Amino acid sequence: MGFMDILYIVVPSTLLWAAPLIFTALGGNFSERSGIVNIGLEGLMVIGAFTAIVFNLAFDQTLGNLTPWISLLVAMVVGALLSVLHAVASITFRADQTVSGVAINLLAVGAALFLVKLFYGKGQTDIIQKGFSKIDIPVLSDIPVLGKLFFSNTYYTSFVAIIVAFIAWFVMFKTPFGLRLRAVGEHPMAADTMGINVTRMRYIGVIISGALGGIGGGVYAQSISSDFSHATISGQGFMALAALIFGKWHPLGAMGAALFFGFAQSLSIIGSSLPLLENIPNVYLLIAPYILTILALTGFIGRAEGPKALGTPYIKGNR
Amino acid sequence: MSNRVKNIIVPIMAVILGMLVGTIIMVVTGYDAVAAFTALWNGAFGEIYYTGEVIRQVTPLILAGLSVAFAFRTGLFNIGVEGQLIVGWLAAVWVGVAFDLPPVIHTLVAVIAAGVAGALWAFIPGLLKAKFRVHEVIVTIMLNYTALHVTNYIIRTVLSEKSDRTEMIKGTATLRSSFLEGLTDYSRLHWGIVIALIxxxxxxxxxxxxxxxxxxxxxxxNQHASHYAGMNVDKNIILSMVISGAFAGLAGAMEGLGTFGYASIKGGFTGVGFDGIAVALLGGNGPIGVILAALLFGALKVGALNMPLEAGVPNELVDIIIALIVFFVAASYMIRLFIDRISKKGVK
Structure with missing residues (x-):
């Protein structure tokens, strides 16, 4: 097996595994930039995956090939709704944001499995018929070498994820809205003095994170797992959080980190069939994202520092 | 109303609200709520066997709750109980399988090994917090997954020949007791509860x-005030993480030496660590509170298993209720506002 042959396997697989991480990490980015810790990303992905699968199973006859895309939109809406709960607790009721995130995670798993049993009478759903399927992207896949490497045998969702990352970067760093969002996360009192509605900005940040987390879960469920059970989302949300931190709370950094973690995840799965890698225990690949994140936080790989006001509720009049 | 009374009322209100929303969910989805709660009660306390199982379930919950509560009391948030528990579980089983020691001593060594393993695993976030000011929440989350994958790897390669579980621990290392089992109609109740209470x-x-x-x-x-008073802040942060981790490791020993008697490959977390957060929060991070909260969650978890059989209600309903209780305790500002408003009306 030549080097290019390996790349032809590894690159599409990396893009596949990275897509859900990119969406969810970008979601976390909006929430955390506004100053709200969101470890509920895992739960938001769970509810997104659940919603997408249920909707997909219910409407695939009527909607045809559009089914996975519309399911993704529904997952986005439901993810956003669940995140409102986190917003209410941590912004309005000044709850400990980490605890509220834990509650979101527990709630999402409990509610999703409860409803699966209610709808289907068993612990997991059927396998969907109309998931995202592998395609060769028209025109682009005809480019010599690069076309085969990046645009063949791949999924549209991966490219949507990368485009969304650039949009998120633009919104966060090139628009007034983005400036306000970041201001609220760095120094809410100063932002408040300048007439920015801190509560409103933070709500928007958290709800965007819910929407993108829901999409992340929906993408994972419809392109990787194809059904929903208790084990569908196991750690992807936390890995997205890791990508966000490893990417230093920057949308493009988060995207890069998510691509890298996707690479590690896909290697841990397909590595055994590749030369050179077959003798390396895949445990190293499995733990690499987490260890690297810890090292990044510690400052061994360029120090990652979060927004100043991250995790502190804003109480008007307090100093 | 004094703060002391409020601190007791808030968790009780949270439990009531959680149950209430759970009931509403059942009514909306067309399940019989009365039958469900009856089944829940019967499944937890209906027979002595179930009560034995509840106490067995409560054992690791108390220790996980202590772990979180201890960290909270010293200003740290240990969300890594899950990882420290898995590491402790593995260490206990390792000692239980590999060593030959007389009874009681073997058990003690295995239990201590679990505590030490959990403590060492928690030493990492403690050290990073003390030396590099890295927030412990993120580090402990990352170490949870690291622990999961590393222990799976060790079980598969070192402790077994590519099998998904280890051998049973030797009889000398077990926490199980035929006396306690006989007392409770052959439940899996074991001596761990004594360790938890200690x-x-x-x-x-x-x-x-x-x-x-x-x-x-x-x-x-207040780190700065403590530093000014001459205390070694770094040392205290590390120590507090280490003690918290030791409690979590002991919780793992309860599963490894008591309930299961082996360690197996896990696809995901046990959930005990995250339930420990719920226990600590609901129990107000105090010793008595932790016991009571662990009892509540243990009874809910064990009783839930009876709900599908007796009432046809999915046992995940209890997971929803537990999540809601955590949510309401977290958002206790809302409950406190409510109490204030009511007590003010009383004064008029």
Whole structure:
């Protein structure tokens, strides 16, 4: 097996595994930039995956090939709704944001499995018929070498994820809205003095994170797992959080980190069939994202520092 | 109303609200709520066997709750109980399988090994927090997954020949007791509950009655003031993480030496660590509170298993209720506002 042959396997697989991480990490980015810790990303992905699968199973006859895309939109809406709960607790009721995130995670798993049993009478759903399927992207896949490497045998969702990352970067760093969002996360009192509605900005940040987390879960469920059970989302949300931190709370950094973690995840799965890698225990690949994140936080790989006001509720009049 | 009374009312309100929303969910989805709660009660206390199972379930919950509560009291958020528990579980089983020691001593060595393993695993976030000011929440989350994958790898390659579980631990290392089992109609109740209760006492004594405990709490309240008073802040942060991790490791020993008697490959977390957060929060991070909260969650978890059989209600409903209780405790500002408003009306 030549080097290019390996790349032809590894690159599409990396893009596949990275897509859900990119969406969810970008979601976390909006929430955390506004100053709200969101470890509920895992739960938001769970509810997104659940919603997408249920909707997909219910409407695939009527909607045809559009089914996975519309399911993704529904997952986005439901993810956003669940995140409102986190917003209410941590912004309005000044709850400990980490605890509220834990509650979101527990709630999402409990509610999703409860409803699966209610709808289907068993612990997991059927396998969907109309998931995202592998395609060769028209025109682009005809480019010599690069076309085969990046645009063949791949999924549209991966490219949507990368485009969304650039949009998120633009919104966060090139628009007034983005400036306000970041201001609220760095120094809410100063932002408040300048007439920015801190509560409103933070709500928007958290709800965007819910929407993108829901999409992340929906993408994972419809392109990787194809059904929903208790084990569908196991750690992807936390890995997205890791990508966000490893990417230093920057949308493009988060995207890069998510691509890298996707690479590690896909290697841990397909590595055994590749030369050179077959003798390396895949445990190293499995733990690499987490260890690297810890090292990044510690400052061994360029120090990652979060927004100043991250995790502190804003109480008007307090100093 | 005094703060003390409020601190007791808030968790009770949270439990009631959680149950209430759970009931509403059942009514909306067309399940029989009365039958469900009856089944829940019967499944937890209906027979002595179930009660034995509840106490077995409560054992690791108390220790996980202590772990989270101890960290909270000293100003740290240990969300890594899950990882420290898995590491402790593995260490206990390793000692239980690999060593040949007389009874009781073997058990003690295995239990201590679990505590040490959990403590070492928690030493990492403690050290990083003390030396590099890295927030412990993220580090412990990352270490949870690291622990999961590393222990799976060790079980698969070192402790077994590519099998998904280890051998049973030797009879000399077990916490199981035919006496306790006979007492409770052959439930899996084991001696671990005694260790858990000793743990509760140790936490109370350490925090409330020793100079070291005073320092730990002081650093949790205000690092700068403690530093000014001449305390070694870094050392206290590390120590508090290490003690918290030791409790979590012991919780793992309860599963490894008591309930299961082996360690197996896990696809995901046990959930005990995250339930420990719920226990600590609901119990107000105090020793008695942790016991009561662990009892509540243990009864809910074990009783839930009876709900599909007796009432046809999915047992995940209890997971929803537990999540809601955590949510309401977290958002206790809402409950406090409500109490204030009511008590003000009373004054008029």
């Amino acid at each position: 743990g509760v006492f140790i936490m109370w004594f350490l925090l409330e009655k020793t100079t070291r405990g005073y320092e730990l709490r002081s650093v949790g309240f």
